[in-house]
């Protein structure tokens with residue numbers, strides 16, 4: 001049996017559906033993860049010790065354990081705990097969002113920390129305080145500084161999302177490897193899947209670099 | 222009736238833990254005064270300005286603005302009158318422009334968002350014009366030289382029409398060739414009668430701009446007088462020692 005590069009093309013429509021699922025899942029989890037991450041980064045600065053403790057436990061747990069095991073927790077342990085079956089898609093969204101939230105909370109934390117203390121002094125001297133300080137000065141700078149890392153997080157999340165195939169979600173990885181099994185053509189199919197992931201991820205990683213230099217240049221004061 | 226002093230600091234105490242920065246410092250300032258504060262590094266010059274700006278808690282004493290109690294201790298806490306605080310402005314050494322906003326919006330942010338001042342843009346453009354920065358209105362801080370940034374920071378402080386403007390080493394982070402343009406702007410404000418309190422290491426500039434020079438050390442005011450006295454002919458041995466050392470370093 002020799003290498004036949006035409007095989008994946010026969011299944012392009014199925015692969016496209018898989019890619020659609022992967023992208024949809026990534027975008028949904030990214031949106032939830034960013035919101036969750038921002039809230040968590042604020043919770044970590046809370047004045048209330050229990051709030052801080054919960055936030056830190058959550059972040060460190062999800063940053064320090066393999067995503068695959070997190071998936072199994074949500075898929076198999078959560079139903080036992082809540083006594084109901086949330087369904088594949090919900091479970092996938094839940095677990096990847098929790099992971100994304102833990103990662104982005106660190107991104108926001110670093111971004112907030114990189115705002116020089118002089119900015120806060122100036123604002124107080126100008127009478128810009130409280131919510132106005134947060135909305136007009138801190139948040140825009142934190143978001144700008146976070147954008148490059150958030151983009152890298154998005155790429156990482158897109159690739160990590162391949163793991164949900166392990167619990168039976170019909171994403172790009174799952175569909176590709178099923179076809180590989182059925183046709184007995186793992187080399188062709190897995191190479192094709194890798195190329196598809198790369199085609200989406202590569203331009204994004206290039207954009208990250210560009211955006212980063214632009215933003216850093218703008219914020220250099 | 223005797224007019225109230227613009228600023229009166231009475232028996233100020235301030236400490237960080239065991240470190241006593243001020244041990245009963247008193248100082249008063251008239252409306253026509255431009256005070257230059259000199260003193261050893263770590264002596265508390267920045268802390269003094271930050272206290273007058275309302276950025277620091279104090280440990281004891283009180284501060285009056287226009288004869289009204291501005292900062293005082295009450296029930297173990299520092300009480301600051303925020304209405305009076307709004308009449309004081311401050312320019313810092315660096316990192317103070319808002320990098321995400323263009324120059325015009327750097328000037329208008331505080332007036333528009335916190336005071337609802339109408340026609341803030343026209344006023345901002347007039348100030349930029351006056352400081353030779355009109356062409357930069359739509360530029361971002363990162364596109365400006367250090368000297369231009371500091372001139373913008375001064376213009377931004379002026380947007381709120383302060384009765385007293387504080388300057389903490391505003392030229393110290395600048396390349397030598399950019400110092401003059403910032404000092405020129407401050408001289409222009411002085412000519413317009415702007416009351417200022419200035420911390421600077423530039424003794425030549427201090428002599429030019431000051432109506433009074435205050436030498437603060439050891440937590441109190443050691444000597445306070447016209448620049449010809451404090452800088453050229455100090456009456457107190459400690460001042461003389463400091464001034465001689467600073468001028469010796471310059472040569």
Ligand SMILES: Nc1ncnc2c1ncn2[C@@H]1O[C@H](COP(=O)(O)OP(=O)(O)OP(=O)(O)O)[C@@H](O)[C@H]1O
Nearest residue numbers: 237240242260261262263264265266267268269390
């Ligand atoms: N937040 C703080 N916590 C503890 N100590 C502080 C704090 N801020 C300042 N200090 C200390 O207070 C003292 C006075 O500091 P300050 O910055 O006012 O001095 P300075 O006269 O402005 O010095 P320089 O000429 O170097 O700018 C210093 O010993 C400094 O280490």
Ligand SMILES: [Mg+2]
Nearest residue numbers: 266267268390
């Ligand atoms: Mg200082």
